[in-house]
Amino acid sequence: MSKLTCSMDRLGNSKKEVIKIEVNKIINAECKEYMKTLPNECVDLVIFDPPYFEIVDSDWDNQWQDKAEYIEFIKECILEGKRILKPTGTMYLWGAIGVNKGFALLDIVKWIHENKVLDIVNWITQRNTRIRATYKGFPQAREELIMCVKDRNKFIWNPAYTEIKNTRKDLQCNGKPRKNEFKRATDVWCDLAEASQSSKERFYYKNGERFKTVKSLKICDRIINASSNERDIVFIGFTGSGSEIVSCIKNNRNYLATEKSKRTIDEIIKPRIVEVLHE
Numbered sequence: 001m002s003k004l005t006c007s008m009d010r011l012g013n014s015k016k017e018v019i020k021i022e023v024n025k026i027i028n029a030e031c032k033e034y035m036k037t038l039p040n041e042c043v044d045l046v047i048f049d050p051p052y053f054e055i056v057d058s059d060w061d062n063q064w065q066d067k068a069e070y071i072e073f074i075k076e077c078i079l080e081g082k083r084i085l086k087p088t089g090t091m092y093l094w095g096a097i098g099v100n101k102g103f104a105l106l107d108i109v110k111w112i113h114e115n116k117v118l119d120i121v122n123w124i125t126q127r128n129t130r131i132r133a134t135y136k137g138f139p140q141a142r143e144e145l146i147m148c149v150k151d152r153n154k155f156i157w158n159p160a161y162t163e164i165k166n167t168r169k170d171l172q173c174n175g176k177p178r179k180n181e182f183k184r185a186t187d188v189w190c191d192l193a194e195a196s197q198s199s200k201e202r203f204y205y206k207n208g209e210r211f212k213t214v215k216s217l218k219i220c221d222r223i224i225n226a227s228s229n230e231r232d233i234v235f236i237g238f239t240g241s242g243s244e245i246v247s248c249i250k251n252n253r254n255y256l257a258t259e260k261s262k263r264t265i266d267e268i269i270k271p272r273i274v275e276v277l278h279e
């Protein structure tokens, strides 16, 4: 696994200090506790794909007594994530609306907004290919992605495009000719499939058990390319199968990643990193 030390100039109260952070490593640690070891404003992008709270049939999604305890945990992660984020940085928070679980994400988004924790730029809805059809009503196929920034006037932004050709020949709404070959990605993502059961992006533990909540590489690429530049540092709080790490490597970003499960690191993440580094 390649390791690199990134130095950055930081203006302290009286003197300029250089902080060195070893990047491109996966840390077997609790996300929030690890972030506490990092200095202020040291990463360009924070991606949280945390447990959803009693939605996935895995131990890691069922570790809280109740919704209030879960929300408290997510809020603490967001505050630490905000502290380590540079002024030009962006934080993405994945979450399920979880109709049957009391809309925890709504409470979290309301808290971010009302307390001006961060500035919410987009509420993105991703259409998943995996649907939850275990109850009466329309099967749930959506997953939410909250994009927030520290400063709306200076956050890093590289417009994202879909792979769908722009066939319209009329003028744009600003009266200028359409110059993009492909359609811009909006805040509703129907063009990118989640890495579901039907996808090729499946990852298994040694005993044959499948890791259930893989984000597809295309989804990770969209987030990472839109909200960071080459050689930037991306903090990945809940690494899971490691899709965000693979996207960082492919897109020439540095990463720092935490994952609580050593088994997932050893059996899924590390082999994926080795594979992508040898491609």
Ligand SMILES: C[S@@+](CC[C@H](N)C(=O)[O-])C[C@H]1O[C@@H](n2cnc3c(N)ncnc32)[C@H](O)[C@@H]1O
Binding pocket: 029, 030, 031, 032, 049, 050, 051, 052, 060, 213, 214, 215, 216, 237, 238, 239, 240, 241, 242, 243, 244, 258, 259, 260, 261, 264
């Ligand atoms: C939703 S999955 C992440 C999926 C990932 N984006 C992917 O594409 O594979 C959440 C992951 O967070 C890990 N996790 C749960 N609680 C954690 C914590 N407090 N700190 C670090 N990792 C944690 C779980 O073990 C699980 O692998």
